[in-house]
Amino acid sequence: MNAPLTDSSLPATSPLAILREVFGYPAFRGQQQAIIEHAAEGGDALVLMPTGGGKSLCYQVPAIARHRAGHGITLVVSPLIALMHDQVGALDEAGVPAAFLNSTLEGDEARRVERDLMSGKLVLLYAAPERILTPRFLAMLDSLHERGLFSLLAIDEAHCVSQWGHDFREEYLGLSALHERYPDVPRIALTATADSTTRADIVERLALESARTFVSSFDRPNIRYTIVEKDEAKRQLLRFLRDEHEGDAGVVYCQSRKKVEDTAAWLSAEGLNALPYHAGLDAEVRARHQNRFLREDGIVMVATVAFGMGIDKPDVRFVAHLDLPKNIEGYYQETGRGGRDGLAADAWMAYGLQDVVNQRRMIDDSEAEEEFKRLQRGKLEALLALAEAPDCRRVRLLAYFGEAYAGAGVDPATAERDADGALLRPASRCGNCDNCLHPPEVxxxxxxxxxxxxxxxxxxxxxxxxxxxxxxxxxxxxxxxxxxxxxxxxxxxxxxxxxxxxxxxxxxxxxxxxxxxxxxxxxxxxxxxxxxxxxxxxxxxxxxxxxxPTEPAPRRGRPSSTSRGSRTPRAAPVELDRDGQQRFAALKAWRAEVAKAHNLPAYIVFNDATLAEMARAAPDSLTALAGISGVGSKKLDAYGDEILRVLQALQD
The missing domain is CATH 1.10.10.10 (Winged helix-like DNA-binding domain superfamily/Winged helix DNA-binding domain)
Incomplete structure (x- = not known):
């Protein structure tokens, strides 16, 4: 048995001890520590944190801490089956007892999960709001609550509760009943994006007036924003993919189902591994395509916005839009699905006059109340202002969410501010968007x-x-x-x-x-x-x-390939020398075998960033391997010796 990774001076319920032991990370990022400690102590919280900012840890670590302290299970409200499966799979790999209850389970499996729930064995249980609000499920919660075993309620994708949000789910409206039923159970509501109107709606609809609000920086510095005018948009997209993302996994968003299917077929004919995804496809086809996207390298998913919410794939290297989204919240949420591992990713969009006409008509012709239409028109104007802007995209994007850009490499949490909390010296350029890299004429x-x-x-x-x-x-x-x-x-x-x-x-x-x-x-x-x-x-x-506008020059200039099925070999996502690249390739091959054997997406075993760090550091002992970020104690026990053998084989 390997030595524990936690500092022996920290108690087992310490959030930092759990972060190191279970998840293998040496320290918290940004506001994670304040959020986690507040939730672990039983406080209500509303958390706004960008996709890829470590949002899941903000309820997973308190769930483990409270379970170890004898408070029982954490119920996670999750809107999508794919998200539940990924989260539970990752927790299982990390050695955390977790499960989900959804329609994919057969009767015997569902009853086993319910037994584990009622026995207090589970640390986290994931379920959709529709199931949670059924009489049978509420009866189980009543029993747990009476025995003091209902520890925490985590409401993920909380913007779904707001009619002003971009992913409104009517089922979320019933969640306020849980607070009325269990007023002493602490709650943490989390979302990756919400403007001031949506935030206020979340607070009102979930009765979170007394909750502490944590707003992390919305900046995703690893994402490069590029917006171009349509000029044979499919050809522009193909040039972008071949020049910059040959062999990468990514998502291409289209407004209509027909355009999704046409674009996917066209990209496939051009030699890319492209699949369509929209709500009109057969459920089995959607599941198969989503499964391939999660488990295979280099898949380009062409989709409507029906695809993406809750997809936890960290190595999506680009998100492209062939049509103008409805608003900045939707754009931000969708582009945020790229680069969740913190490594470089692109957000590319092409838009034209017809996009604006279509979006405006959809608003004007809707049967919504005039107040709702007015807000939606304002959101469309804000998005077009971002697209037409001659100045920094990132500065404008953050300003929409009420945040001043602190500058590249500056931590917004520690940046110098005045008495009202405003940045004293906000930056005007990010250096990582098309307008900063190729300033347009005005x-x-x-x-x-x-x-x-x-x-x-x-x-x-x-x-x-x-x-x-x-x-x-x-x-x-x-x-x-x-x-x-x-x-x-x-x-x-x-x-x-x-x-x-x-x-x-x-x-x-x-x-x-x-x-x-x-x-x-x-x-x-x-x-x-x-x-x-x-x-x-x-x-x-x-x-x-x-x-x-000007068409930006290719960033990396990867060689293009026009023959069907040919691929540029994927390099590591960070700078490695020749030997490091060989180690990275060997580790990826080993990971693929493990993932297939465990029926898991490869990134749940280890993500690319962790493999790249292994390849760079070339650890030669379990102690050295334990120092790699992302290697928790369970994974060290399960895979440590195998990883060392893979690395040693390259030395022989």
Whole structure:
């Protein structure tokens, strides 16, 4: 038996001792320690922490500490089966008794889990809100509570409770009943993203007014943000994948199911290992594709937003959007699925005028209350402002969540602040987004916007109805197309007044006017008309400044491959010398065999970052191996000797 990793001076219930012994990490990150100690002591908490920031540890470590102190089990409310399976699999590998109750279990398996639950054997139990609120489940909780064995309630993906959030789940609304039923059971609600409106809704709907709120930095410094205008978007995507992510695992988001299937088929024909995923596919197909994504290297999942929430795969190296998301929260949540291991990842998006028109129409045509529509319009405008911005993407993204960017390498928790908590010297550039790396030119589009609005008015006045963007731009640029001449629009005062502005620039101006609500699309054919607010632009009272975008140069310039099925060999995700790369490849091969034998995703055995550190350090003893971050005592016992044999074999 190997020596325990914990400091013998720390009690077994100490959060730091648990972090080191069970999970193999030497120290907490950011606000983890404050959150965990507060929850372990029985305090209520609302935790806002970015994806990849170690959110799961914030309830797993208190659950273990409270179980060791005799307080019983922690119930984790989780919205997705895939998330439950991953979390329980990882805890099992770490030696923590955990289980889930969901529809994938047969009757005998479910009854075994219930017996383990009622006996107090389990440390954590994962279940969806629909199951938790059933009379049978509540009866089990009642029994545990009466015996003092209901220790903690953890509500993951807590933004699902808010109608203002991007993943609203009506089933979450019933969770407030648990607090009414068990008022003495501490609660911790966690989410990876929530603006101020959604936060307030979470607090109200879960009755967390007295809870302590922990807001971690929303910055993900390892993610590089790139946003480009659509210009043969699929070709742009393919160039991005071949130049920068050949052989990498990633997600491509599309708005419609048809586009998902078309894009996946096209990428497959181009030689990439691409799979479709959307809610319209057969459940067995979805499960098979998701399973392959989690367990195989280099899968590109093309999906609607039905895919991703709760996917815990740490080595997703890119997240691409072929369509504009609905809002910044959705964009942030989706891009946050890349680089969860802390290593470099890309968030790439292509957007165009039709995206803005479609999103605006979906809001305007919905049956929601006007207040909800107003908020959604504001969120769309904020997202377009991020896309059109000529300055740092990261600074703007963080500002949306009420956070000033502290600067690369600066810990927001320790940055110098004034008496009100504001940063004294906020940074204006991150150095890791397209605008910082390739600063675009900026042009004053105020006069162009006035010409566009005047053209919309004149065309409507002349014909009695509206026209689409392409026709309006033809009029502005003085193009005597058949339609322009037929309608007599070549005789309008606005004909040709924008001939000096390229068509692409006009599309940007029109996009901005639609997103800001000065122009709206109406009718079956998306014709355009002026809104009352257009007067402020026409009078010159509202300036319009737009970026002149450039296509960023490839970052890594990996060689492309056009033949079906060919792959660039995956290098380690950190800098290693030649011998280190060989060790990394050997460790990955060993991990793949173990994962297959245990029917687990490879990253649950060890993630790439831990393998890379093993490859770099080349430990030659169990003591040295125990010093690698991510190697807990259970994994050291289970795999330590095998890992040393793999590494030693390369020396012989």
């Amino acid at each position: 042009w004053d589009a105020t006069e162009a916007a006035r010409k566009l609005l005047s053209c919309i008015y004149r065309c409507h006045q002349a014909s009695g109805f509206g026209f689409g963007g392409a026709h309006l731009i033809d009029v502005l640029r003085g193009q005597r197309t058949e339609k322009v001449v037929q309608r007599g629009h070549d005789r309008l005062s606005t004909f040709g007044i924008g001939a000096d502005v390229p068509e692409t620039q006009w599309r940007r101006v029109l996009r901005q006017m639609i997103a800001s609500g000065h122009v709206r699309s109406v009718g079956e054919y998306n014709t355009l008309e002026l809104a009352d607010s257009a007067r402020t632009v026409l009078r010159g009272e509202e300036p319009v400044r737009l970026r002149v």
